[in-house]
Amino acid sequence: MNLLISNDNKLNYYDENLDQTENKITVLSRQLKTYLNYRESTILAICRESENSLDILKNHSIQKWETELNILYLEYCIFLEKYIGPKENLKMNVLMLAKKALSFPNSPEARSFKKFLKNKIRLWELLHILSALEIHTRPQLLKRVIQILTKLCNDESKLNANVPDFFQQLKLNYQQLEREYDQLLLTKGKVQIKSKNTNKKVMVRE
Amino acid sequence: MIDTKNQATRKGLKGDRVAVCPKFGCSTLEKLKPLKLGLFGIQKYPKCKDHKIHLVFVDEFIGDFLQSVNACLFDNSIAPPKALLELVKEESPKNLLSVYHKWMYCSSLGRGAKIVPGYLDSLSRAYKNSLNKRQKKSIENDSYIKKRNKLITLGFRKIEMEYIEFLKKLYDMNERLFNKEEIKPFPRLVKKLIQDWLIKFLKNINKGYLQNKQINNSDSISLKKTKYDKILQARTCMLILGRSPSELPIKISPYELFATYRIFLENDLCHEFVPEENNLKIGSRKEYFLQELNNNNSKVGNIKEINRNTSFILKNWGEYYGVIYILIDNNKDNTLKYKMLYIGQTIQKLKIRFYSHINYSPNKYLREAFGMYGKKFSLLKIDNKTLQTTGGEFTMKVIKKCKDLDNLNKYEKFFIKKYKSCVLDHYFIGKDGKRRPLYGYNISRGGGGFPAITGEEHGSFIHIDQDSLKDLLKRGFSAEEIAREFEISIPTLISKVEYYWKHLGIENLRDARAKFGGNQAFLDRFGIVAKSVIGVELDIPKLIDLIEQGLFLSELEEELGTSFSTITKHLQKIGFKNLTDARIRLGAMETFRKRWIQKKASATLRGSDHQDYIQINKEEIIKIIKLDMSPKEIADYFGVSRPTILSRLNEYWGVNFYEAKRLFKIYPKVDKILGENIISSISECAISDIDIIYLQSLIYAGFNMTQIALIYERGVKWMHEFMTEILDIDFTPHMYFQSAKDLFYWKPRIINAIMADYKISDVVRELHVTTYFRELGRIWKKEYDEFNQNNDNLYKYLKRFYLFYPFMDKKLLINLIAENKSSTEIDEEYKRKWGVYGYTDSEYHKFLRRCIFVYNKINNDYLNQLFIKSTSARDIDIAFLKILLRNTSTMQEIAEKLQIGIVQTRKFLINILGINYKEAVREFVWKPELFSYIEKYDSISDIAHNEDYNLSTLRHRFRVIWADELKKLGSLKKVYRHLKEKF
Structure with a gap:
């Protein structure tokens, strides 16, 4: 069993037009679709005027996904930190762990590893779902999601045995999107921490 | 449609390969096998059965498709329409660049990039379905590749490469097409402008060709492309709005769009957009502005002719009060790095203002700039808004006309900020160590204009009788009264007083009154009025005296020991509109103005403008602070005094020495320890806020007081005092750190666990706390007491508070918190909302869980609708049970969905619906279904025949459901007729 590949096998996508399975063939178009969705969300986040009451209603439906995303991403990071170690050897370490998990399927490490794979699938699923929602009404969340996507694509470019080059390029595109978003949201008006003492200001950027 | 020459053939095929119909949108996809012995077999050139055209290999087809997509997304026509640019240029030229770059930023998405993956997705799925297990496996894993499947695997690799190329193309074009820095939010005016343009544009599109919402086939290809481009421009315009x-309202199907662009591409109508060429037309803000000036120059044409026209003195500003102008040092002698700007306001003619700058400018930088050329300048009129020195050294141009003084001041400030022309904000330090202007010559930030009388009413033109004036002053008349008497302005009056009696040491009306004996009469007049109206709360004569001395508001407040509103109130009672009105009418405006200018001048000489100012390099001072040197040692290092160092720290960053040490030494260290970069994420905030952020982060990371003190390089006692001051927490002295830890370490963790739906036992285990879990009681003390100090009940409430209630009605929760309601009241309020008074606490909790974890997954929208309608809990349960009954076939399935056991499900059904599972199925599944059939068909056999039902099953269902009717009527036929009639 190739654990690195089979992690994409049991998916249940939000988008009802999609297959029950996502494999090498459909992952490309699926990821491209998500990327372009986020790109449009970024444009809308930058160009829209202000939050209206309708947006707040829409936010309500996004909120439930956000909480799950936060928890899953945290667990994902913790696992990588705890079991995988330095990123330079990411692929090798994951392969070692996969082998260990196959040899001792009931060990705690194997269980954690299975949970990690499961989390990763769900994480991608959530990111696809969020791309289809009106996430531009939540600029901070949108930024965080783009950051998460950049990191995941980076990891996938090392872990995904099928289409590493695709994920590598996708990572660059997300990084570009993040840069644009930072720059453009900055010009739109950055949210600043409110100061209690308005007289004493510290100019950190000089 | 792609008219590709690469039609798929089975001839010479060495393995399986997938082919597709080249008509975009057609779902025909076939797996082609090689001919037997390379010769035998039918359909050597397979065709699409629907479109009767040859199939093409899918990997080649995707390449062709993406080529068409690129042709559409990055065509030369992606630039914004000229008409729109012209409009923006005319109405709001400063936003022109922003519009252009924003348009380019949105172009690829606006032109339909988003519909590409939708099509590719469906194609991929069809492709996948056409493969057998082995072929799928060969794609998934290289080790399974067999010779027969090699072409499929290679084909897939080609597809992957096409995807990567497409992403690369998007990346490259995004880097090249626009300048991020130029994209700024539009003012409403521009947005409105674009909206109006779009409405007109859409009308034109509709009028022009899309009456049937279809492009006419008889159109020529180039005409067709123009039309398509217009639609895509409208789509892009929507995005920038x-x-x-x-x-x-105008739709094009994705297949049609890219197929048509394929045709344009083949007819050589598509050319990739070249950003550089087009950007040159716009350039940077400054370039654009300067280019504008040059354009105006070129319009002038014959300069000699203009030179002959000496009567170019501009007229007054008509209905406008004054103008904002920009004076540009064109850097003709190449001594500057940039062209320098000066923003000013004037109510005079532009020419007079220009000459006043040239001949006697009070601004030293402007004096230097004009003086550099060492010659006399003469002026040349370019147009009614623009003047230039004949040698082209300086240009003055009107950039804004204003209707009143307030606007004049407002826009002056605005433009100085916009063009970064104030030397106080944008400067560099010259070789002589003095501040030099970087972009512009303004020495103040603008907005300091005063009301003044202009034109024919100028003081020097009017003669008034000296004796009459003296008489009026003696009688105690105010400046306004005297001015009205002589029909002159107040400044004229003051200038006359000064002109007539300057030799007597008189400079203003107050001096004159004091000299000629009118002061008492004047004070009495106003004092009597004041006393009669509002009593003696404020010394009115003193107030008037102080106003006449030209005191500022703050000085008045201090002198009289009262507030601005009291002063204004008293002034209004004695007949003045406000303080400014009083100043004008009492003739104190000139004195006030002089004092104001003096203050302003002295203000600009502070700090770095002061001759004795010592510049200290910021970077260097940061480096030294990091070396852990004392202020005295730092002062010695720079060869200055200790106060100088401290004042520079305050000037540069608004901090004292210890705050600077934390900022530049301690906090970067904390960032390293925590593996974060907090300092760079803070753009501008007070040091106390930064302290709070770092302290909270350290406590959250689990450091204890001693460790934090070590990080801060201080003792525990100091740390305790520091934390007390910074973290404003209600605490008992000896429990301080525990209180802080409760708030910043435990609380966020517990809330996270609650949000993740952890049980209390899980939290105890995960957070390694004792089973007593005292933190809960300490953090939520009020609630803890309300729940009789029971941890379990409190935790359940917290779950409701943080997880369930926000999900169900966040607005209500916010209102209740704002009203400072207790936990019981919040619970009561929610219970009332869902009408769950009969429920036990456990049932209530189960209902909330069902909503979030079961109903929400089944149909989130429906659940939200029920919440909005404030449907009762029982009705919500009934509604979703009906859905479950319809969508499942056994009770086991319902139990699984509800995440409870079979016995509990049975009880739940009886409790909610009042009937058992079988009855519920009859009532809520069979009965509605049969009713719908009875409405449509005339007999039971008809239903069985048309709806593919087993007749005996159907009869059984009728018998069971309408058993009573059957008893009464005797036969099913009669029952059926009866039911039909009932309808």
């Missing part, structure tokens, strides 16, 4: 292009 922050709306989705799909909201546009």
Whole structure:
């Protein structure tokens, strides 16, 4: 069993037009679709005027996904930190762990590893779902999601045995999107921490 | 459609390969096998059965498709329409660049990039379905590749490469097409402008060709392309207005769009957009502005002719009060790095203002700039808004006309800020160590204009009788009264007083009154009025005296020991509108103005403008602070005094020495320890806020007081005092750190666990706390007491508070918190909302869980609708049970969905619906279904025949459901007729 590949096998996508399975063939178009969705969300986040009451209603439906995303991403990071170690050897370490998990399927490490794979699938699923929602009404969340996507694509470019080059390029595109978003949201008006003492200001950027 | 020459053939095929119909949108896809012995077999050139055209290999087809997509997304026509640019240029030229770059930023998405993956997705799925297990496996894993499947695997690799190329193309074009820095939010005016333009544009599109919402086939290809481009421009325009292009009434199907662009491409009508060429037309803000000036120059044409026209003195500003102008040092002698700007306001003619700058400018930088050329300048009129020195050294141009003084001041400030022309904000330090202007010559930030009388009413033109004036002053008349008497302005009056009696030491009306004996009469007049109206709360004569001395508001407040509103109130009672009105009418405006200018001048000489100012390099001072040197040692290092160092720290960053040490030494260290970069994420905030952020982060990371003190390089006692001051927490002294830890370490963790739906036992285990879990009681003390100090009940409440209630009605929760309601009251309020008074606590909790974890997954929208309608809990349960009954076939399935056991499900059904599972199925599944059939068909056999039902099953269901009717009527036929009639 190739654990690195089979992690994409049991998916249940939000988008009802999609297959029950996502494999090498459909992952490309699926990821491209998500990327372009986020790109449009970024444009809308930058160009829209202000939050209206309708947006707040829409936010309500996004909120439930956000909480799950936060928890899953945290667990994902913790696992990588705890079991995988330095990123330079990411692929090798994951392969070692996969082998260990196959040899001792009931060990705690194997269980954690299975949970990690499961989390990763769900994480991608959530990111696809969020791309289809009106996430531009939540600029901070949108930024965080783009950051998460950049990191995941980076990891996938090392872990995904099928289409590493695709994920590598996708990572660059997300990084570009993040840069644009930072720059453009900055010009739109950055949210600043409110100061209690308005007289004493510290100019950190000089 | 792609008219590709690469039609798929089975001839010479060495393995399986997948082919597709080249008509975009057609779902025909076939797996082609090689001919037997390379010769035998039918359909050597397979065709699409629907479109009767040859199939093409899918990997080649995707390449062709993406080529068409690129042709569409990055065509030369992606630039914004000229008409729109012209409009923006005319109405709001400063936003022109922003519009252009924003348009380019939105272009690829606006032109339909988003519909590409939709098509590719369906193609991929069809492709996948056409493969057998082995072929799929060969794609998934290289080790399974067999010779027969090699072409499929290679084909797939080609597809992957096409995807990567497409992403690369998007990346490259995004880097090249626009300048991020130029994209700024539009003012409402521009947005409105674009909206109006779009409405007109859409009308034109509709009028022009899309009456049937279809492009006419008889159109020539180039005409067709123009039309398509217009639609795509409208879609892009929607995006820059922050709306989705799909909201546009004009639709083109994705297949049609890219197929048509394929045709354009083949007819050589598509050319990739070259950003550099087009950007040159716009350039940077400054370039654009300067280019504008040059354009105006070129319009002038014959300069000699203009030179002959000496009567170019501009007229007054008509209905406008004054103008904002920009004076540009064109850097003709190449001594500057940039062209320098000066923004000013004037109510005079532009020419007079220009000459006043040239001949006697009070601004030293402007004096230097004009003086550099060492010659006399003469002026040349370019147009009614622009003047230039004949040698082209300086240009003055009107950039804004204003209707009143307030606007004049407002826009002066605005433009100085916009063009960064104030030397106080944008400067560099010259070789002589003095501040030099970087972009512009303004020495103040603008907005300091005063009301003044202009034109014919100028003081030097008017003669008034000296004796009459003296008489009026003696009688105690005010400046306004005297001015009205002589029909002159107040400044004229003051200038006359000064002119007539300057030799007597008189400079203003107050001096004159004091000299000629009118002071008492004047004070009495106003004092009597004041006393009669509002009593003696404020010394009115003193107030008037102080106003006449030209005191500022703050000085008045201090002198009289009262507030601005009291002063204004008293002034209004004695007949003045406000303080400014009083100043004008009492003739104190000139004195006030002089004092104000003096203050302003002295203000600009502070700090770095002061001759004795010592510049200290910021970077260097940061480096030294990091070396852990004391202020005295730092002062010695720079060869200055200790106060100088401290004042520079305050000037540069608004901090004292210890705050600077934390900022530049301690906090970067904390960032390293925590593996974060907090300092760079803070753009501008007070040091106390930064302290709070770092302290909270350290406590959250689990450091204890001693460790934090070590990080801060201080003792525990100091740390305790520091934390007390910074973290404003209600605490008992000896429990301080525990209180802080409760708030910043435990609380966020517990809330996270609650949000993740952890049980209390899980939290105890995960957070390694004792089973007593005292933190809960300490953090939520009020609630803890309300729940009789029971941890379990409190935790359940917290779960409701943080997880369930926000999900169900966040607004209500916010209102209740704002009203400072207790936990019981919050619970009561929610219970009332869902009408769950009969429920036990456990049932209530189960209902909330069902909503979030079961009903929400089944149909979130429906659940939200029920919440909005404030449907009762029982009705919500009934509604979703009906859905479950319809969508499942056994009770086991319902139990699984509800995440409870079979016995509990049975009880739940009886409790909620009042009937058992079988009855519920009859009532809520069979009965509605049969009713719908009875409405449509005339007999039971008809239903069985048309709806593919087993007749005996159907009869059984009728018998069971309408058993009573059957008893009464005797036969099913009669029952059926009866039911039909009932309808």
